[in-house]
Amino acid sequence: MKEKVLIVEGGYAEHRPGPVMPGFEGIIGKSHLLLNVFDNIIQVAPTDTSILILGESGTGKEMIAGCIHKLSLRKDQRFVKLNCAAIPPTLIESELFGHEKGAFTGAFDKRIGRFEQAAKGTIFLDEIGEMPLELQAKLLHVLQDKEVDRIGSKAPVKIDVRVIAATNRNLEKEVADGRFRLDLYYRLNVIPITLPPLRDRKEDIIDLAEYFIDRYNRKSGRKIAGLSDRAIKSMMAYHWPGNIRELEHMIERCVLLAKGPIIEDIPVNPKNDQGAGNPETQIKTIQENERDHIIAVLRKCNGKIWGPGAAAEILNLPPTTLRSKMKKLGIQKGY
Ligand SMILES: Nc1ncnc2c1ncn2[C@@H]1O[C@H](COP(=O)(O)OP(=O)(O)OP(=O)(O)O)[C@@H](O)[C@H]1O
Ligand SMILES: [Mg+2]
DSSP states (O other), X not given: OOOOOSOOTTTGGGOOOSOOOTTOTTOOOOOHHHHHHHHHHHHHTTSOOOEEEEOOTTSSHHHHHHHHHHTSTTTTSOEEXXXXXXXXXXXXXXXXXXXXXXXXXXXXXXXXXXXXHTTTSEEEEETGGXXXXXXXXXXXXHHHHOXXXXXXXXXXXXXXXXXXEEESSOHHHHHHTTSSOHHHHHHHTTEEEEOOOGGGXXXXXXXXXXXXXXXXXXXXXXXXXXXXXXXXXXXXXXXXXXXXXXXXXXXXXXXXXXXXXXXXXXXXXXXXXXXXXXXXXXOOOHHHHHHHHHHHHHHHTTTOOSSTTSHHHXXXXXXXXXXXXXXXXXXXXXX
């Protein structure tokens, strides 16, 4: 049987994704759900209002934050990012607001915080759901009064910064559970933008797969020309819990490992999927075992990653490594 090859003429070296909406370069997909998101962004980007980007892990929140900045009147100013999950909670305050020399033990020099670095531009607070409660109060003060207090400073500094925040947590639930301040939630949630999971916009899967094949062909010097019917079918049937990041990693692996000119098979893990087969009869890969083990530990620690007795400690991993493993393995909140 002749296999279907997506791109024949010129191969992927010639491939360019379809027409791109100005301002959204590098964001692949033309599903209605994604185009709706683009429409909303075009409307709100030029305003100075705070924006809250919601969506599961790997749906493109960080990319979209960058687009909002590029489409805003602040585009020629700085876009400063801070991932609240990637730095220890005790350091977030000084990262965000800065400190004066000698403000605390170890503060040998004055430090300008990310808010001040982003003056007249945009600050992107990624994984805002991970921000400790005490700091949430300080952030609210910054948003309301448009001034920051460097740690150890007597006088606040006026700032003009637009805030974009993102989270893959359900903030309403976080509020209900007492982990996120209601007033901050209201302040940030003026304009929520929700990125749809990949399984709800399956019509984008092929475009994305082509785009990533092209990207990894270039990176690896391979010349993979497309996907077999079987590969397409399994991609379309899969649930993609890790969304676009999972698809990207999958394609990267397949481009590198393909034995012929096309990708014959997409080894998606049906166990990750809804309606999976009988788990008893499946032999797990090392990655699947690692994934299960991490999830079991996370459950045991009520999802706590940092701190004494938390998952990173039990797994004997630096928390940042654990986070990146979780991303790679498509482990999301609410496992
Ligand atoms: N529409 C898209 N087109 C092309 N690449 C995309 C698209 N959306 C996401 N990606 C790619 O998928 C990966 C994940 O995107 P991103 O980091 O923006 O997701 P995220 O929602 O911030 O995830 P997390 O919540 O885990 O931080 C990145 O490598 C990004 O380049
Ligand atoms: Mg992100």
